[in-house]
Amino acid sequence: MLPYLTLQAQDCNCEDSFEKTVDVYEKDYSLFIYKVTDENRDLYTAHTDIMRTKAMQTDNLQDCKTILVQWLDFFRDGHTYLKISTSIDLDIEKIPISEKEFKSSYKRNEYKQNPLLGIWQYKGYEVAIIPNPKNKNQTRDFVGLVINSSNEDWNQGDVKFELTSDFGSNYKSTFMMGDHTPKTVKAYQLSESKLSFENLNEWTKIWPKTSSEVSESEIVEKFGQFHFTEIDGIPYLRFPDFYSVDELHVDSIMKANHEKLLASEFIIVDIRENGGGNDVTYYPLLPYILSGPIQIPNTGLWMSDGNIKKFFESSDLKGKSIDEYTAEERELYDYVMSLKGTAFFEDPNYFYEYEPDTIYTSPMKVILLSTEAGSSGETFVYRANQSDKVVVYGQNTAGVVDGFNGLSTDIGCFTLTYPSSFRAKDVNENPIDPYGIAPDVYVDEDVDVLAYSIQHMKQLIKNVNSKK
Numbered sequence: 001m002l003p004y005l006t007l008q009a010q011d012c013n014c015e016d017s018f019e020k021t022v023d024v025y026e027k028d029y030s031l032f033i034y035k036v037t038d039e040n041r042d043l044y045t046a047h048t049d050i051m052r053t054k055a056m057q058t059d060n061l062q063d064c065k066t067i068l069v070q071w072l073d074f075f076r077d078g079h080t081y082l083k084i085s086t087s088i089d090l091d092i093e094k095i096p097i098s099e100k101e102f103k104s105s106y107k108r109n110e111y112k113q114n115p116l117l118g119i120w121q122y123k124g125y126e127v128a129i130i131p132n133p134k135n136k137n138q139t140r141d142f143v144g145l146v147i148n149s150s151n152e153d154w155n156q157g158d159v160k161f162e163l164t165s166d167f168g169s170n171y172k173s174t175f176m177m178g179d180h181t182p183k184t185v186k187a188y189q190l191s192e193s194k195l196s197f198e199n200l201n202e203w204t205k206i207w208p209k210t211s212s213e214v215s216e217s218e219i220v221e222k223f224g225q226f227h228f229t230e231i232d233g234i235p236y237l238r239f240p241d242f243y244s245v246d247e248l249h250v251d252s253i254m255k256a257n258h259e260k261l262l263a264s265e266f267i268i269v270d271i272r273e274n275g276g277g278n279d280v281t282y283y284p285l286l287p288y289i290l291s292g293p294i295q296i297p298n299t300g301l302w303m304s305d306g307n308i309k310k311f312f313e314s315s316d317l318k319g320k321s322i323d324e325y326t327a328e329e330r331e332l333y334d335y336v337m338s339l340k341g342t343a344f345f346e347d348p349n350y351f352y353e354y355e356p357d358t359i360y361t362s363p364m365k366v367i368l369l370s371t372e373a374g375s376s377g378e379t380f381v382y383r384a385n386q387s388d389k390v391v392v393y394g395q396n397t398a399g400v401v402d403g404f405n406g407l408s409t410d411i412g413c414f415t416l417t418y419p420s421s422f423r424a425k426d427v428n429e430n431p432i433d434p435y436g437i438a439p440d441v442y443v444d445e446d447v448d449v450l451a452y453s454i455q456h457m458k459q460l461i462k463n464v465n466s467k468k
Helices: 016-026 040-056 060-077 098-108 247-257 257-263 279-289 307-314 326-336 377-382 449-466
Strands: 081-082 118-122 124-131 143-150 159-167 170-176 182-193 194-197 201-207 227-231 234-238 265-269 294-297 300-302 353-356 365-369 388-392 403-410 414-422
Touching: 016 040, 016 060, 016 307, 016 414, 040 060, 060 414, 081 294, 098 124, 098 143, 098 279, 124 159, 227 326, 234 247, 247 257, 247 279, 265 403, 279 365, 279 377, 307 326, 307 403, 365 377, 365 449, 377 388, 388 449
Parallel strands: 234 265, 265 365, 365 388
Antiparallel strands: 081 414, 118 124, 118 201, 124 143, 143 159, 159 170, 170 182, 182 194, 194 201, 227 234, 294 353, 300 414, 403 414
């Protein structure tokens, strides 16, 4: 039985959480001054009034979260996060299992007769789908159990989702989100190896391999992990994110394949669906893809009362009263307080120049595959595309980079994380959010962008060489 999360009156009040959320965003959210203007203020106010009324009428934790998320959707900001933080026992359902146990029961119970049963993967999650255990009374047909997860909030045996047959390979599903709260969605088994949860994600079957479909290549099989391979001799680097491997690991891969990279007319860098991480992760790649120095905009901070308070709480001044400050500390305090209510940019220049110590003339060109890349994935596209070598293929980036440097605050049973910084001085005049950065060559999602980009790049180089 999935938990019905009733708000505890003494600790959780949806109306109170809603008002705190509004207060934080109107005062401390860095992009509020650009997202709510004289032109759309009436639209914002009407939206807020509707969601406030809904918040006053709910006593269910998940419903409250849905209301808060819907209100926050007005800003279309991918660096906004809302997580249930209450100590209320979520009564997480667990069914003990290990990968070895599942594979043993798979053979013993002849699960192969149903192509839904097996081990499925989505990013850092590996889930075993089993028939609903006979000792479970829930009205459901199948259960997805975590066997491996890179998310520390998820453990082996946790129920990630449950499926109830609707029609054919369509299912009614309850999907447990990252904070273990349930979301009702439709699910579709698109093929023996693809399972889609509507408007959420798509899972790939990794065990057992399907016999009725062509065996997937290394590119597809390892799409969810960083790796280096070659496609017909063309170096291919896959970055599903910029956090699962560190800078040193990437650097070691580049050094190990240095001669191959330099000997190639072009290389492929694939950051499709890269949700970001740490910018320094991709720096070892820059000597191979840049053609010269690039411009990196100087970032700024929104100096609200709340943000300034958090700044001091994370500094050496934490716990001190003003009377205890040294002369130097008091000078810093007075300076910071003088900035209150402003967008502060420490460097008055719009940008600074970055150039690696070494820039290699080869490879001549770089294919950059980019679809829905966000956060540091998006800044990578912004920086790499300043190179004459790089051609970006695919679709727009996610459009979530204008506000960043998330600060977290308690809003009563929830932790709200909001952007406090600005990507650049001109985010209002030249925004990337919410539409993202357009590719050089748009490729529809129904087209094999990898195959087309290789074909296109070969023709491009041929045409360029013919003009010499």
